Amino acid sequence: MTPLFGAVFDWAGLGPILPPLVIGAGSIYLLLPRPRPYPKLWGALLGGLALLLAGVFIVRTGIVHPETILFYAFSAIAIIAGTLLITQHNPARAALSFALVVLSTCGLYLLLAAPFLMAATTIIYAGAIIVTFLFVLMLAQQEGRSNADDRSREPLLATLTGFILLGALLYVLDLSYGTSATSPATREIDTLLADTHQRLNEARAVSGQGSREELAHVIKASEDLLPRYLAALHKPQVRWLDLPDLAAQIDRMSLSWPSVAEPPRDAAEQAAELQRLRKAVADLTPDLYKLAEIGEEARKRLGEQLACLQPRGDRIERYSNLSGPSPAVELTELRRDEQGRPQLPTENSAYLGRSLFTDYLLPVELGGTLLLVATVGAIAIAQRRTYPERPL
Amino acid sequence: MIPVPIHHYLVVGAILFVLGLIGFLTRRNLIVLFLSAEMMLQGVTINLVAFARYRGNLQGQSFTLFILTVAACEAAIALALILLLYKRRHSLDVSLWQELREADQEPTLDEEPLPPAPREEPSPRLLPAGVEPTHPREPSHV
Numbered sequence A: 001m002t003p004l005f006g007a008v009f010d011w012a013g014l015g016p017i018l019p020p021l022v023i024g025a026g027s028i029y030l031l032l033p034r035p036r037p038y039p040k041l042w043g044a045l046l047g048g049l050a051l052l053l054a055g056v057f058i059v060r061t062g063i064v065h066p067e068t069i070l071f072y073a074f075s076a077i078a079i080i081a082g083t084l085l086i087t088q089h090n091p092a093r094a095a096l097s098f099a100l101v102v103l104s105t106c107g108l109y110l111l112l113a114a115p116f117l118m119a120a121t122t123i124i125y126a127g128a129i130i131v132t133f134l135f136v137l138m139l140a141q142q143e144g145r146s147n148a149d150d151r152s153r154e155p156l157l158a159t160l161t162g163f164i165l166l167g168a169l170l171y172v173l174d175l176s177y178g179t180s181a182t183s184p185a186t187r188e189i190d191t192l193l194a195d196t197h198q199r200l201n202e203a204r205a206v207s208g209q210g211s212r213e214e215l216a217h218v219i220k221a222s223e224d225l226l227p228r229y230l231a232a233l234h235k236p237q238v239r240w241l242d243l244p245d246l247a248a249q250i251d252r253m254s255l256s257w258p259s260v261a262e263p264p265r266d267a268a269e270q271a272a273e274l275q276r277l278r279k280a281v282a283d284l285t286p287d288l289y290k291l292a293e294i295g296e297e298a299r300k301r302l303g304e305q306l307a308c309l310q311p312r313g314d315r316i317e318r319y320s321n322l323s324g325p326s327p328a329v330e331l332t333e334l335r336r337d338e339q340g341r342p343q344l345p346t347e348n349s350a351y352l353g354r355s356l357f358t359d360y361l362l363p364v365e366l367g368g369t370l371l372l373v374a375t376v377g378a379i380a381i382a383q384r385r386t387y388p389e390r391p392l
Numbered sequence B: 001m002i003p004v005p006i007h008h009y010l011v012v013g014a015i016l017f018v019l020g021l022i023g024f025l026t027r028r029n030l031i032v033l034f035l036s037a038e039m040m041l042q043g044v045t046i047n048l049v050a051f052a053r054y055r056g057n058l059q060g061q062s063f064t065l066f067i068l069t070v071a072a073c074e075a076a077i078a079l080a081l082i083l084l085l086y087k088r089r090h091s092l093d094v095s096l097w098q099e100l101r102e103a104d105q106e107p108t109l110d111e112e113p114l115p116p117a118p119r120e121e122p123s124p125r126l127l128p129a130g131v132e133p134t135h136p137r138e139p140s141h142v
Helices: A018-031 A040-057 A066-087 A091-111 A115-139 A155-177 A184-206 A212-223 A225-233 A236-241 A244-252 A267-306 A348-358 A361-381 B006-026 B030-055 B059-089 B094-100
Strands: none
Touching: A018 A040, A018 A066, A018 A155, A040 A066, A066 A091, A066 B006, A066 B030, A091 A115, A091 B006, A091 B030, A115 A348, A115 B030, A115 B059, A155 B006, A184 A212, A184 A225, A184 A267, A212 A225, A212 A267, A225 A244, A225 A267, A244 A267, A348 A361, A348 B059, A361 B059, B006 B030, B030 B059, B059 B094
């Protein structure tokens, strides 16, 4: 099962996502063109606020690095220009904002180590396609106000649809890639594991020679581990992980915690109780060990399911190594740079060409054919013919 | 420590995609519709390139090149079609073509009239030059 289909919705996970989404939807709704438009200032203010909140809540990052700053700048420009594109009355200005979207996307490509794509996109999109658009706009420009530019179809419903889709996407991203701050299930199992290991260490330290207080402390602290494990494994958020077998293992462990009541007065009874406690702690150690194993297993399954980039071993290898490591290579086996990202070749265009002409030779041929057919089709469509004039 | 984790790029891609979707659903200008669709493609390509970066291979980048190719073809065909449609109706409004819907669909009508276009300031004109001053004509001896 994948996280997408097994994910259980809870409002707590939506908490940080919701405010920027709602404010952004309001901003787009206010800014969309309509015969009597709302003041632009309100929409712009709301949009800025939504962008700020999204930056703080959704893509927060703790480190300040030149790359982080560039990422923020490029994505902010892309999103603002995208908003301008869909809210401009004047289609020529919309085309220019699209050029801005494309250029900042090219900046993001550069950050993602794809300089050839950056150059190709700048030339093809920001050069050729936008210029063609502007030509067509000049051929088909209308004077004054027109229904096409000053009205929107169903602005409220469309904004709702779009932002509900965005909410769903962000929620799934949160589930899949969320750091500890946003993935409660992982965080909970991590704390449980840390606690178990601490108890295990304490139990090892005091087993056999500890004083009464130490032994009693270990036993008391270990008492709540079992119910916490059961609660964590039965959470709805992790139900899709097939954890019940682990829970059943815990159910089978009948841990009998010795009662740690008031210390007995009698010296002989005290000695007997100390022996009893020591034996109990010694018995406790393998159980704790077992619990830690179960926790590790649960954490492993959670990690496997959450890391959507994890390869599956049973995948057929279709690609050579010429496009980089094949999808079957484990993520841990990739060569990484000093920042922890997988390494890409420096000669981007040379390696891209090698990949295109080995692994993707057939698609390249198909792409060329498609271009040819499109050219022929465009010429055939745009031929000058006379049509009977039809009044509006 | 990775400066920008992968899901940040995915968030930006998702936002661009959704903005394009909203533009495609609401706008009525054929050309803006088309630009919105291209913006959705941009969101998708950001995802692909980011996956390629964090997986350490070039497959996402190759795929993005094919998206570029298809986008160029699409632009050629779509602009030719838009010109054709404009020739027939003399407007870029999509709603003029709503008779292409299924037969039982209600036509959407614009109820609120458009406000009149703001009157443009007349462009400045040069003042007529002053009357030619009188000056005695010299008899020519040519």
